[in-house]
Amino acid sequence: MKKTKGCIWLVMPMYIFTLIFVAFPFLYMFLLSFMSRAKVWGVDFTFTLANYEKILDPLYLGTFVDSFKLAFLSTGIIVLLGYPYGYFMARMSEKWKKRMMLLIMIPFWTSALIRLYGWIIVFRSNGILDKVLTGIGLTDSPLKLLYTYPAVVVGMVYGLFPFMVLAVYSSAEKMDYRLVEAARDLGASSVKAFFTVTLRLTLPGLLSGVILTFVPSMGLFFIADILGGNKILLVGNVIQEQMTKGRNIPFAAAMSVILMILTSLMMALYRRVSGTTELEGIM
Amino acid sequence: MKKKKTFSGIYVAVLTIITYVPIILTVIYSFNESKSSVSWTGFSLKWYEELFRDREIKEALINSLILAGSSCFLAVVLGTLGALGIFKMLEKPEQYKAFAKINNVMGYISMLPIMIPEIILGMVFLAVFSFMDLPFGMLTLIIAHTTFCIPYVFSMVKARLVGMDKALAEAALDMGATPFQVFWDITLPLIMPAVLSGTMLAFAMSFDDVVISIFVTGAKVNTLPVKIYTKLKTGVTPEINALATMMLLVTLILLMISSILSKKWKKK
Amino acid sequence: MKKLLALLLTGALAVGSLTGCGGKEEKGELNLFTWDGMFPQEILDGFEEETGYIINYSNFDYDETMLAKLEETEGGEYDLVIADDYIIEVVIAEGLAQKLDTSKIATYDYLNPVFMSQFYDPANEYTVPHGAGIPLIVYDPTLTDVEITGYESLWNPALEDNIAITANYRVINGITLLTMGESMNTEDLDKIAAAGEKLKELAPNIRVINDSNTQDFILSGEAAVGFLYTSQVVAALMTNPELELVVPKEGLGFGIMASFIPSQAPNPDAAYAFLEYINRPENAAKCFEYLGYYCTNKAAEQYISEDMKRLLVLPEDAAAGEIIQNISVEAEDLHSKNWNEFMNACD
Numbered sequence: 069m070k071k072t073k074g075c076i077w078l079v080m081p082m083y084i085f086t087l088i089f090v091a092f093p094f095l096y097m098f099l100l101s102f103m104s105r106a107k108v109w110g111v112d113f114t115f116t117l118a119n120y121e122k123i124l125d126p127l128y129l130g131t132f133v134d135s136f137k138l139a140f141l142s143t144g145i146i147v148l149l150g151y152p153y154g155y156f157m158a159r160m161s162e163k164w165k166k167r168m169m170l171l172i173m174i175p176f177w178t179s180a181l182i183r184l185y186g187w188i189i190v191f192r193s194n195g196i197l198d199k200v201l202t203g204i205g206l207t208d209s210p211l212k213l214l215y216t217y218p219a220v221v222v223g224m225v226y227g228l229f230p231f232m233v234l235a236v237y238s239s240a241e242k243m244d245y246r247l248v249e250a251a252r253d254l255g256a257s258s259v260k261a262f263f264t265v266t267l268r269l270t271l272p273g274l275l276s277g278v279i280l281t282f283v284p285s286m287g288l289f290f291i292a293d294i295l296g297g298n299k300i301l302l303v304g305n306v307i308q309e310q311m312t313k314g315r316n317i318p319f320a321a322a323m324s325v326i327l328m329i330l331t332s333l334m335m336a337l338y339r340r341v342s343g344t345t346e347l348e349g350i351m
Numbered sequence: 352m353k354k355k356k357t358f359s360g361i362y363v364a365v366l367t368i369i370t371y372v373p374i375i376l377t378v379i380y381s382f383n384e385s386k387s388s389v390s391w392t393g394f395s396l397k398w399y400e401e402l403f404r405d406r407e408i409k410e411a412l413i414n415s416l417i418l419a420g421s422s423c424f425l426a427v428v429l430g431t432l433g434a435l436g437i438f439k440m441l442e443k444p445e446q447y448k449a450f451a452k453i454n455n456v457m458g459y460i461s462m463l464p465i466m467i468p469e470i471i472l473g474m475v476f477l478a479v480f481s482f483m484d485l486p487f488g489m490l491t492l493i494i495a496h497t498t499f500c501i502p503y504v505f506s507m508v509k510a511r512l513v514g515m516d517k518a519l520a521e522a523a524l525d526m527g528a529t530p531f532q533v534f535w536d537i538t539l540p541l542i543m544p545a546v547l548s549g550t551m552l553a554f555a556m557s558f559d560d561v562v563i564s565i566f567v568t569g570a571k572v573n574t575l576p577v578k579i580y581t582k583l584k585t586g587v588t589p590e591i592n593a594l595a596t597m598m599l600l601v602t603l604i605l606l607m608i609s610s611i612l613s614k615k616w617k618k619k
Numbered sequence: 620m621k622k623l624l625a626l627l628l629t630g631a632l633a634v635g636s637l638t639g640c641g642g643k644e645e646k647g648e649l650n651l652f653t654w655d656g657m658f659p660q661e662i663l664d665g666f667e668e669e670t671g672y673i674i675n676y677s678n679f680d681y682d683e684t685m686l687a688k689l690e691e692t693e694g695g696e697y698d699l700v701i702a703d704d705y706i707i708e709v710v711i712a713e714g715l716a717q718k719l720d721t722s723k724i725a726t727y728d729y730l731n732p733v734f735m736s737q738f739y740d741p742a743n744e745y746t747v748p749h750g751a752g753i754p755l756i757v758y759d760p761t762l763t764d765v766e767i768t769g770y771e772s773l774w775n776p777a778l779e780d781n782i783a784i785t786a787n788y789r790v791i792n793g794i795t796l797l798t799m800g801e802s803m804n805t806e807d808l809d810k811i812a813a814a815g816e817k818l819k820e821l822a823p824n825i826r827v828i829n830d831s832n833t834q835d836f837i838l839s840g841e842a843a844v845g846f847l848y849t850s851q852v853v854a855a856l857m858t859n860p861e862l863e864l865v866v867p868k869e870g871l872g873f874g875i876m877a878s879f880i881p882s883q884a885p886n887p888d889a890a891y892a893f894l895e896y897i898n899r900p901e902n903a904a905k906c907f908e909y910l911g912y913y914c915t916n917k918a919a920e921q922y923i924s925e926d927m928k929r930l931l932v933l934p935e936d937a938a939a940g941e942i943i944q945n946i947s948v949e950a951e952d953l954h955s956k957n958w959n960e961f962m963n964a965c966d
Contacts, residue, residue: 075447078436079454082429082501086461089498093479094463097471100478105948127960153366156359169548170606171367175374176555177602179579182595186373189380193841196376212780214841215827217966229370234548238507241544242514272510283466297827298786299965306959308470312681313788314955317474324471331466332459404660407676474687481691565684569696571650571675581655581678 101321111317119322128306128323132330135303139285142224146232146281149225151274154236155266158243165241172230184223184294191219191295215297223295224285231284232277239273240266275338283331303327378599381592398589399597408578408594415575418489419557422496426553429497430504431546433461435538438512462506464499472499473566480567487569495567496557503556504549511545512538646671649889652685653701653878654678657749658897659909666896672889682706689715694882699890701749701878705945708739716745716879723891726898729918733933734875738944746877747894750912751933752849753940754790754872756865757834757856762843769867770794773844774817778824783836784846786828788958789943790872792818794846797869803941806950815957822964837862850911853930873940876912907931 101119104112122128157168175183190197191214198211213219247269251261267274289304298305303323310320384395402408437454440447447454464472476495485491515538523533561576568577582591649666655678663674679685682703689700694715702710710716721727724747734748758767765777773782784791793803795814805811826842827833834855837845847855855862880890897906904922907914913933914920920932945951 075436075439076450078432078439079457080436082433082436082461082505083457085429085497085501086457089494090463091460093472093475094460096479096482097475125956127956127963130963131959149366152359153363156363159359168363168367171370173551173555174599174602175370176551176559178374178377178595178598179576180559181561181576181580182377182591183373186376189376190372192839194839212826212841226370226373231552234552235510238545238548239510239514242511269514272514276506276510280465287467287469289470293829296966297825298829299825299827299962301959301962304470305962309955309959311470311474312683314951315683316952316955320471320474324467328463328467477687477691487688487692487696565680566687568677571648571677573677577678578655581680 097321098325100318101325103318105316105318116318119319120326122319123322123326131301131303131306132326134301135286136330138220138224138300138302139282142221142228142285143278143282145221145225146229147274147278150229150232150277150281151236151270154233154273154277155240155270157233157237158240159245169237172233176230180227181290181294183226184291187219187223187226187295188214191222214295215299217296217300220292220296220300223291224288227288227291228281228285231280235277235280236270236273239276240270243269278338279335282334286327286331374595374599377592378596381589381596383589383592385589398593401590402593402597405590407573408575411573411575411578414489414572415558418492418496418574419554421493422500422557423550423554425493425497426500426504427546427550430501430549431508431542433501434505434508434512434542435534438509441513442517462502465502469560469562473563476563477566487567488572489569491567491569492564492572492574495563496560499560499563500553500557503553504546507545507549507552508542511542515541646673647886647889648673648675648698649886649893650675650677650696650698650884651701651893652677652679652688652697652699654680657701657910659905662897662902662906662909665902666893669896670889670892672892674893686710689881692883695885697881698884698886699878699880699893701876704737704739704875704877704942707746707877707879708945710879711740711745715882717882717884717887718744719747719880720891723888724894724898726895726900729898729900729903729916731915731917734915737875738942740877746879747898748875748877748915749897750907750910750915751873751875752912753874754785754794754846754848755852756844756846756867757837757852757862758844758865759837759840759859760861760863762840765844767844767863767865769865769869770798770846771869772865773824773846774798774821776824778844780824780826781843782821782824782846783827783829783833783842783844784825785833785848785851786830788954791846791961792954792957793872793941793943794867794869795821797867797872800869803872804944804946806947808949808953811950811953811957815953815960818957818961819964822961825965828962828965834858849913853911853927856930857927871940873942875915875942 100111102115102117104114104116104118106112157165160168189195192198193212193214195213197213198207201207201211243266248261248265251265252258256264286302287304287307289302289308292298292300292302292305307320307323307327310316310323314320380391381398382394382396383391384397385392437458440450440454444451472495476491480487480491480494485494520533520537523537524530528536559576560574561580564574564577565580568574579591579594649672651674653676658676663676666672667674677697679688683706685700685702686706686709689697689710690713694717700710707716721743727747730748734751735743740746756767756770756773763778763781765772765775767773772778789803792811792814795818796803796805796810799810799814799817801807801810801814827836829836832851832854833845833847834851836842837847837855838858845851845855852864856864878890878894880887884890896902898916900916900918901922903914903916903919907916907919908923908927908931911931914923914931920928923931946954
């Protein structure tokens with residue numbers, strides 16, 4: 069019984085902090101989504117469902133679909149690129165592990181915004197990529213690479229890639245590689261060994277990586293701004309715009325509530341599909 | 352086997368190089384004489400001179416360090432303890448039946464800050480802090496940043512604990528070690544990599560946050576990313592490229608110092 | 620790695636404790652709240668040196684963020700705010716600004732009356748203008764053969780994927796209304812909806828929508844035509860004088876930035892001192908050359924360098940432009956929906 073108390077005291081500080089500074093503010097947002105917008109700015113505290121009715125407009129429904137598509141595409145690419153990266157990293161020597169960890173973390177210390185601007189230098193007309201492609205005779209200059217859908221995908225993948233690597237690395241690193249060797253000794257092909265042992269053991273990391281990339285990609289409005297030339301309308305952009313220039317906070321709150329519900333459903337689905345109880349703590 | 356090693360090495364190397372392309376370009380363009388950042392007009396150090404004269408950027412940098420340091424510290428304490436507690440409860444589900452639901456719900460709520468678009472968090476905090484009558488400034492910034500730092504530490508540590516080999520701890524307990532000894536000698540070293548990577552991630556996120564900070568900062572406190580963001584909005588000045596280059600340089604110098612120190616340590 | 624982190628943390632804490640106790644109390648502080656890059660460093664330094672006030676320069680990105688902040692602090696925290704005309708109307712209506720005592724601004728008479736007595740402050744009780752803008756079309760004649768005379772030319776199919784525009788939807792919807800012979804401030808929902816339909820036809824021609832540094836897209840050849848804010852027009856033409864400037868025949872949009880003192884400003888005297896300082900003709904000329912907006916200080920015009928004069932001194936006939944004002948909630952909502960539909964149609 070004594071131990072029982074101990075565990076609760078361990079989690080208490082976090083729970084109290086979370087209740088005051090996360091749960092309460094979100095409750096407030098939920099209430100806001102049922103309020104009316106004030107004449108010019110702010111909130112008029114009268115109940116309405118108009119904000120949710122407005123979301124049913126094909127325009128706004130469409131932005132949800134587009135955002136999900138982009139998030140799926142980006143996450144898919146990140147998994148394909150990041151999973152091997154994180155796994156290979158975990159199999160390196162201790163010395164290299166440390167070095168790679170540093171190489172991944174260093175860019176984080178510069179600004180994400182600045183790194184996106186770096187991509188503009190790469191993609192712009194008469195820019196570096198344009199010159200290289202023209203140089204080897206693949207295209208005629210000038211290309212219009214910037215402010216296109218692929219540019220946004222590159223930005224998303226680039227911005228979120230490290231999250232996947234860190235998550236996969238963290239679970240691949242503690243994996244007991246002898247299990248794979250044992251499976252191979254028992255006659256499993258390398259493919260089979262991968263799917264039955266490696267993938268299963270690194271699944272928690274992979275899933276938490278998916279969560280850490282898919283979820284933020286729904287809301288990274290500034291990537292669509294900077295690399296998409298503002299031409300791709302995502303949920304994040306609508307919310308941001310309604311918060312600021314549109315001056316319709318309750319509608320932005322309603323959009324966010326729906327977005328939150330959708331992302332939560334995704335999480336639930338992941339849990340069902342993967343069948344792991346381990347993930348419960350993460351999400 | 353050898354072949355595999357080469358392949359994985361090349362794979363990792365190529366992707367890493369690509370990751371660094373925009374950063375290297377930022378560094379190169381910080382020496383560009385032209386202001387418009389469109390074309391290369393010649394080598395110049397004038398943006399560095401401008402940067403060092405800029406007092407606001409200096410203040411903003413200090414603020415950002417204080418902010419990221421404090422919110423990370425809070426997040427490490429709260430997040431690591433939380434993960435340990437929940438893990439302990441998961442180990443003995445029958446004892447903690449009543450808590451299983453609560454833990455699920457609280458785990459979900461604590462993840463919310465990284466689950467939703469940042470702008471909502473910013474706006475919600477702005478409204479709630481004024482409702483709570485908190486003065487806008489460093490305090491509100493630290494609270495807001497701590498909320499989104501906790502999930503990084505918490506989920507990393509939690510994932511590590513779940514995948515941990517329990518046999519070791521159990522064996523130690525069987526051999527008469529106290530729970531505290533077990534924690535200090537076995538659990539802590541095992542979760543340390545996760546605590547560290549969570550902390551570094553949290554530090555980086557806090558140090559880089561724009562959207563939330565804009566909403567919860569006060570008149571007297573500017574953070575570095577807010578300064579950068581507003582500067583980029585009104586004009587991409589190579590001064591900002593110079594700043595990024597300096598940040599990179601400082602990081603590298605700190606790394607070198609720490610590796611030299613650790614080598615000396617080992618020799619002793 | 621551990622040590623690096625520890626180093627960073629202790630560094631941060633040490634700095635924290637230092638700044639914590641080292642309070643700088645000289646003559647007081649000026650809490651200035653506006654966009655970044657509104658003043659050259661020289662002016663800020665000069666003011667501090669002369670008056671002994673310390674400037675706390677904090678920034679917002681949108682007028683609306685500023686308003687939210689001001690509402691939450693109930694007009695406190697800041698001594699001087701510079702923002703756009705339409706939002707100042709709201710600020711004054713909500714009682715968040717205080718009446719000015721213009722006798723405390725010795726340089727007040729230098730201001731150009733053309734930019735005063737506007738809708739947001741008809742009796743000039745609350746505000747001091749600080750720059751005005753007219754969005755105009757700039758294009759690179761080497762990149763397109765289309766002859767551009769006004770907004771209507773932007774719809775020319777020959778300009779496919781070749782136009783860069785700013786991201787203020789009231790302005791973009793506004794010029795669409797102007798091409799249809801309507802007012803930018805119409806509250807007629809049918810007309811706004813019709814403008815929305817017309818705006819969607821512009822989508823194929825749009826290369827990029829961007830609020831900041833839109834001139835860069837023209838200068839780099841990313842797009843041939845730009846619809847730009849005044850500061851961007853100035854930057855574009857100063858960098859490349861070969862570019863063509865178009866004053867659209869359909870009529871002009873017009874905007875004024877102005878400063879005001881929030882109702883509960885902690886140190887209004889600092890604000891008065893600053894207003895006095897920046898409106899000295901030589902100083903004002905430096906500010907506007909740096910800022911790239913139309914000079915709102917009559918006496919400063921003679922100090923503006925010759926090559927910038929044509930860009931910074933407002934031509935006599937231009938003041939007839941229409942200022943975007945606050946309109947009904949329904950109309951505003953429709954504008955924002957038009958804009959979202961337009962963005963969606965762009966890609």
